[in-house]
Amino acid sequence: MDHQDHHLGTLPRRTALAALAGAALAGATALPASATGRPSRTVRFATFNASLNRSTQGALITDLSTPDNAQARNVAETIQRVDPDVLLVNEFDYDDRGTAAGLFLRDYLAVGQNGAKPIRFPYHFTGPVNTGVASGVDLDGKNGAVTTPGSDAYGQDAFGYGWFPGQYGMLVLSKFPIDTRAVRTFQHFLWKDMPDHVMPEGYYGDAARSVLRLSSKSHWDVPVRVGHETVHFLVSHPTPPTFDGPEDRNGRRNHDEIRLWADYIGGRRRGAYLYDDKGRRGGLRPGARFVIAGDLNADPYDGDSYDHAVRLLLDHPAVRLPATPPASAGGVEAARLQGGANASHQGNPAYDTSDFGDSAPGNLRVDHVIPSKGLVPGANGVFWPTSDDPLYRLVGNGTTVPTSDHRLVWQDIHLR
Helix, strand or coil: CCCCCCCCCCCCCCCCCCCCHHHHCCCCCCCCCHHHHCCCEEEEEEEEEEEEECCCCCCCHHHHHCCCCHHHHHHHHHHHHHCCEEEEEEEEECCCCHHHHCCCCHHHHHHCCCCCCCCCCCEEEEECCEEEEEEECCCCCCCCCCCCCCCCHHHHHEEECCCCCCCCEEEEEECCCCCCHHCECCCCCEEEHHHCCCCCCCCCCCHHHHCCCCCCCCCCCEEEEECCCCEEEEEECCCCCCCCCCCEEEEEEEHHHHHHHHHHHCCCCCCCEEECCCCCCCCCCCCCCEEEEEEEHHHHHHCHHHHCCCCHHHHHCCCCCCCCCCCCCHHHHHHHHCCCCHHHCCCHHCCCCCCCCCCCCCCCEEEEEECCEEEEEEEEEEECCCCCCCHHHHHHCCCCCCCECCCCEEEEEEEC
């Protein structure tokens, strides 16, 4: 869970959903075909907020130093069952030596879990994030500037909420080569430097505004080489749009974190203001192919996001959406059985990707895999088995969370 990500906010009242169209769930409840059963120019992109975060620095390394951590085994098995080719893992604590990533790749993913086939990713990318990095200023207007790690007060004054540097980090895994020299990161881009940003007026003082970074973790453009083609994997994990006050600072930040990608893929003029961590300016080259992925903490209809932020991407002229979004039968069952806020949601529960508190906000569609024009979207799904499926043990009923409160979301892409 993202520090308190299981409550994304108060929901508006909504009418109950009509029965699902059969097409929305076609193939969604079955396990996807393995990589060997896919056409040679089909690539499975995926995102999974795996909740492999820990409360103290180094604890994830400790947990992964033996091959029998139950949650990590469940995460690995989930990935093995879906068999993605390119995967973003959100909430994987970062360490500067990459020790945790190496252990997870070797001792969990490369080992078959509960009869699943081992999966190997020869290429991976990770890097520093803003979570748990001290800002040196008083961002929340309480207690002065807290610079000693290990407390909520410290997390509130960090560039991104976290009790230590690297908490809630990101990890990209790939079966295809990553052009590491061409990776662009936007960890240090300042919120104030986004034109027409929606930073709350009067909330942050001059000292805070002058240093506050936009990305709560980071934004990465990770070029993946598929044969002679390049697909830019655009990954991030915006802050939950809640845990704030009437100023809606987190909702507004979530909006602008999502907007960064909308501007990045929006052409030379729209992305001209952007600068990456190496000082290179501008957005993605027009015509370049991309897949946007991550726990964006924004549902297009429900939850507490600011101005339906994720629609900036879902409605973007540079993207090519599949005929139906990734779906599952498990999401429908969970919404029906859990009730509560789910009963008044506007969004289709087949498309939910997270199992949150049923009083508020209910289950939401917050994890997204969004392909660009120039790519042909194929099969897709949300890994959310129903209660009569043997793999239901990997997702639980919302009260018991054996793996994560998010579900792995996958989208097949056909390269022309």
